[in-house]
Amino acid sequence: MTTPELKAVIFDMDGVLIDSEPVWQIAEHKVMSELGLNISIEDTVETTGLRIDHVVAFWYARFPWPNYDNAQTAQAIVEQVIKHILVEGTPMQGVITALKTCQEHGLKIGLATSSSSDIINAVLNKLAIGSYFQAIKSAEYLTYGKPHPEVYLNCAAALNIDPIHCLAIEDSFNGLVAARAANMQTIAIPEPKLAGLAKWVIAHHQLASLAQLPDFLAAQH
Template identity: 60%
Template sequence: MNIKAIIFDMDGVIIDSEPAWQAAELAVFNQLGLHLQPTDVEQTIGLRIDQVVDYWQQRKPWQPYNNQQTAQDITAKVVAYISEQGQALTGIEQALKWSKENGLKIGLATSSPRYIIDAVLEKLQLNNTFNAITSAEHLPYGKPHPEVYLNCASALNVNPQHCIAIEDSFNGLVAARAANMQTIAIPEARFAHESTWSIAHHQLKDANTISSTLTAYYHLG
């Protein structure tokens, strides 16, 4: 198959921010009296933050309920973490460089709001890296709905069939598959053994082997 573009998820792929999201969610939700555990917030990895808030409101309702304010309280903590100690994940800088050198268009498709995207790009000095950036922030549905990936492919002017998506979450992987893209899953090590990753076309330990995987299995450009 001919691959013309590579589309990266952001949280958990470009930057190691998933622990920050989980810590922020635990802090805010438990202040509201939900008494969540770390394993609880792992259930919503990859969902848009307003969907996460709604998820817990449906299961452990609290009052007064203000989805927007709760989401803002969580994302403010995440932005602070990114600005202070955010780091690129292993191999991602090399993968981005390799993609550009091999003539692939580079996209970013994320559930995160724009101000978190900007914080990540600024912190990692990636402001001029991506040919297209799409967020599910204002879409009717976030991941696992495929729209954010379809929008990114459209912005890149590449047929989704000629895109490969890099994901760390099952919700994101479902979105990319539904968009009819090729997929690479790079799950967190403690989840890597789970059978759910079998829907990915390839599963890698980290981004260091993205280039060799694409070279071995696909025609580029």
């Protein structure tokens, strides 16, 4: 079966463009601990790729706490993350080269993230990469975030490209499920310590970092 021609690359943001997954985990752990939850940093890996309100709901379902206010708790986590990004945010390996290579191949470039517009703006400004994207879509106000495919479908529609001609690049299992459900081609770039897990088999391809994307795209043409 031949692979459909690539016409667009859609990037996830956290953990793909910016090294922010550890920051999310630290912020999530800090806020949940302050609410009295006895969870570890390792436990927060379970929520990677989920939208922030779903993260808060996830933990409340397991360890209910009094005076539950999803929006307030979510905002506390987001503020911690933004603060860190603006001070210490660093791009993942190979980001700029990957974006430039997509341009050189004539591919449209999109962003599909569970993160809020505040975090998107903080990341794009910090890394100075906003000009590369022809469509930026957030799951912030959608009924469902990833693993639901809507944010990916919205991004493909904004690029005016059929999802089957889009390549989604993800670091999380929830994100891959979303991209597969959107009928996109997929690349998984999981964090190194998780790269050997069998679950990444759901991706069409697996790379060690975005630094390998230029060679991958060259092989497609």
